Amino acid sequence: MSRTKCLVVGASGYTGAELLRLLLRHPGAELVGVTSRQYAGSPLPEIFPRYRGVGNADALAFIEPDVSAMTGTDAAFAFLALPHGVASEYARPLVEAGVRVIDLSADFRLNSPSVYEEFYGATHPDADLMEEAVYGLPEIYAEEIKSARLVASPGCYPTSILLPLLPLLRAKSIDPGSIHVASMSGVSGAGKKADTKLLFVECNESVRPYSVPKHRHLSEIEQELSIAAGETVAISFTPHLVPVNAGICSTTYAATEKNAAEIGELLESVYAHAPFVRLLGENGCPDTKNVVGTNFIDIGWARDDRTGRAVLMSAEDNLGKGAGSQAIQSFNLMAGLEETKGIL
């Protein structure tokens, strides 16, 4: 079987590193290039010693993220692991050169340029491409993803919050105005930045909320919730930083008249054949350690009869189902491969 040629653009951070880990071992993909302005010219294993000896890592060196250099790799797919605002510079030239793009930044996740501007503080540079892009949540948009030229892979918090909620909202089983979420994320979610706030001593033995009251991911969460509800949805959402390398745990409350069994049936009906959604049953508590390093999301639920609220609990790897492996799940769909190839 011939392997599909892939390029990773911006491979110096944690998301890029996770993409490399997966692509170097993916039986249907061939990693033909990695770019990094900072590391251009360096052999891949010099920058990522953990990948030395794995797949074709020893044969790769970082290249400049120039369009001609990138298209020169003959890649059919490009994964963009770039900061928001930077990814949009690369998407159009690559797409126009015939390279299908999976963007892991926030640049193409929103449908509305004005919401983008509200949350990201800048005018979106390419509203047309933004409109064309497909939101890369395979459990919801598999068909659109298959034929997309540009997939906007969801953020880590949004994935963990949307997958439990969407089936309930679509079925009108919860009150859209009653949603409250608290999420906890591992430190890799903050990126590989030389920032004293992210030093080991500052994060270890520390638990703290941040980005209060309005985290940027709210924009894409509420967009997708609103689509599912058929009305505008605003939620409460507070992210917390906890001292683990990877993993996100989200706990969501919503008023409902359904009981726990009915909630379970609704989730089952949507996810029965989703290979990466594991339903833990009533009062089943997910644990990030069961999903880290994988593309799974584990979901448990309860109904609190005292308050009339559902409690939805989910766990995923912020670098996995929340970023790298979810992008590869989209890639598998786009490339006509088995959905689980290389990520199970």
Place this chain on the structure above:
Amino acid sequence: MSRTKCLVVGASGYTGAELLRLLLRHPGAELVGVTSRQYAGSPLPEIFPRYRGVGNADALAFIEPDVSAMTGTDAAFAFLALPHGVASEYARPLVEAGVRVIDLSADFRLNSPSVYEEFYGATHPDADLMEEAVYGLPEIYAEEIKSARLVASPGCYPTSILLPLLPLLRAKSIDPGSIHVASMSGVSGAGKKADTKLLFVECNESVRPYSVPKHRHLSEIEQELSIAAGETVAISFTPHLVPVNAGICSTTYAATEKNAAEIGELLESVYAHAPFVRLLGENGCPDTKNVVGTNFIDIGWARDDRTGRAVLMSAEDNLGKGAGSQAIQSFNLMAGLEETKGIL
């Protein structure tokens, strides 16, 4: 100045150890006895090598928790660091022997025997003493604590949730039916039990909700919220275990018509002279690492105009303000010492 003689009953777990750490250095207290059925006869520094050479630790050995042995120490105060259901066996004989008791278990925190039975699954053995006991939250019940024979020191989650909420509820500034809480606790909160779920490898790199949907601490949280609101309050509350030794972070949502400045004024008006409550201001995010090892609780808040909800965020040490040092704060009040003595 003569020091007040103190006894720690059940000094083998994490709460007991924290009490020892504080009492061995307390300038107004003299530790005259420590009990432990398991360790009776052993010198204190053999069981707690970290306290060797500190205060009078080298002169102390564990004794059996027998009433005559305990009263034989001539202690004026006894701290009970025992499991719930066990503390109540010791409270009456000690109190009747003239020893003032600060109980850190859940046995005397509730006002209602039937609520106790609902949440703890057993008939309360001493309803009279339960009624007499004062809930040991010094910021709220300082006067009652001063003269109490028996103080029921609050649980760790309740302290972190009640202190931000009580002023707002009392002022009728939030909707009592709209409270949603997510809390994250360090692993010491689960106690020093030989349980594989609490092993390092099971907790490290793990984040998980537990005790869903009805944690025992709900009973005392809702009791105190109801008193403050003047009506029955039921809330949503989900605890999470995170890989830190100590620290609790609680994030609470409640519907309010007050803006952030008004919320701040309300909190200021109640806590301006509370030496252990630090108000962080609007959008001020607390961090457990700033309070671990202390008796402080740090409180920040925000108002989300999109949803009409207040966000209250607090951080404390579950073994400190959530247990050991808060008990000593009560002791200071009871013994006529400065409230901050030995814990600032």
Place this chain on the structure above:
Amino acid sequence: MSRTKCLVVGASGYTGAELLRLLLRHPGAELVGVTSRQYAGSPLPEIFPRYRGVGNADALAFIEPDVSAMTGTDAAFAFLALPHGVASEYARPLVEAGVRVIDLSADFRLNSPSVYEEFYGATHPDADLMEEAVYGLPEIYAEEIKSARLVASPGCYPTSILLPLLPLLRAKSIDPGSIHVASMSGVSGAGKKADTKLLFVECNESVRPYSVPKHRHLSEIEQELSIAAGETVAISFTPHLVPVNAGICSTTYAATEKNAAEIGELLESVYAHAPFVRLLGENGCPDTKNVVGTNFIDIGWARDDRTGRAVLMSAEDNLGKGAGSQAIQSFNLMAGLEETKGIL
């Protein structure tokens, strides 16, 4: 290609769990049975929720470790992930039933029953099989492993210490009487035991030596060093427990007249074609985070001209190259598969 049928005996601890993780995804192996006295009858994903949905995990349930039940699985290979002293009960009946055995315990690693008795405090029950067993260090004993009926897979500390030292000792390039080692291990190395010493709070924020002065692994380390040196070798070795889940780092000193380049050449000459030994060069410092989850061992070295000593530094995953994946490396050799199959 047909897959080789494999059985994991004693799959409830950390080593067993790692074997399951690898075998469930191994393209040349079919996991046909898992045993556990404690969990017999339970579906595999109930005990290990992280493996739900992976390979054929959902089709497996734990069985009793009875010989007839085990041979009834039709397995050609059995991995023993049992405590020492227990594994030897299963090895002979399995071998005699024609099942090739890879034992991950210490039971068959030593050549001398009397050394076994000295270090493990019991008479070895099956000295004949002990003599037949091959020490499963593939970089050294590949040929013997290929045809073995019983392979004794090395301990985690020994692997990390032997691989850097053996080439130098064989070449008579270091003084065998001058070896000093300090090793640091993650907590999974202590096993999944309900022991308060291994609780999160006891291990987190803690670094400590243990098993001083004579850890059991000394016996197999010195056995293999002596074989390589052609004389009896005794070394100094101190293990330390550090708060990571997995990973071993060993730092070894030995007097040598070779310079750093010569040390490098010696190691290169032996390991140039070893797919899992990565040589980091002079002053190259290994890091456990680069090897955790893999079968690699990373080795760096230096020569300190001030003292005339070589410094050898290695890092491996104690559950990987130090246990599970190394056992599969032997399995690959025994089964005629590519050495790296399923573990690269």
Place this chain on the structure above:
Amino acid sequence: MSRTKCLVVGASGYTGAELLRLLLRHPGAELVGVTSRQYAGSPLPEIFPRYRGVGNADALAFIEPDVSAMTGTDAAFAFLALPHGVASEYARPLVEAGVRVIDLSADFRLNSPSVYEEFYGATHPDADLMEEAVYGLPEIYAEEIKSARLVASPGCYPTSILLPLLPLLRAKSIDPGSIHVASMSGVSGAGKKADTKLLFVECNESVRPYSVPKHRHLSEIEQELSIAAGETVAISFTPHLVPVNAGICSTTYAATEKNAAEIGELLESVYAHAPFVRLLGENGCPDTKNVVGTNFIDIGWARDDRTGRAVLMSAEDNLGKGAGSQAIQSFNLMAGLEETKGIL
């Protein structure tokens, strides 16, 4: 009792923060000033929220480290918590202004300008003051410290290695040419630097040697060992970074003809009255968690008859006995206070 006025120069890193923690609560010291070029003008609690409400913290703001501003605080003592090479700029003007100085940098620890130049790569700017400075190890140099104008407080690794070894070397009980050391340090030892190598994700789940083969602290370790031995001593020393906030564990080997009891007697004879040295006995394994947050150093030992070597094991807090509290121990001696004041 009047308190001695103290100044902390360079209070923005981890050592400075620990000095603040201790001085704000020290019953014999009054913190009258804190300097930081970076934070000048900011209230202390804004930069260190954990100290808000503690002692006189709320009344302090950072000042520029100018000599006139510093002497303007009327401080009798100055603690320098500055990088090496910077501290020496402040020492002379302060000393000449009559302020007694305790320097926590490496600038004045060495006796030899040429050794300084070899290890720190620069000519020492003030050789006279270097010669005058007293090495601030109170267990060894208490008398000299009492009357010193300038104390050079020892490094963290040196303290942990010297205290176990010096009594044995002085008594000629070990072979000075046979010393091998491996040390493990918490990440705070690397300072509060915005360096990606020190990020949480890079240090968590990681164990690694560094500064191979010649760490700078070797210079002061060997200086003091040589003085004790009466001859030039060169040792092997490898530091390792382990994922704890604080704590150093050092394991040292040395050839000896003494048995374990004799080693114990020698250590007892020197440290029987040292309030911060806790001897753990034969085979007693120290644990950093017992000393973190304190000024204690715990020391255990063994003798391995197989190799004829002593094993010395020590644990201390790198920010405590290895830096901040040890500096205050010197301060107590210099100021005529009880040696243990404020640090027990």
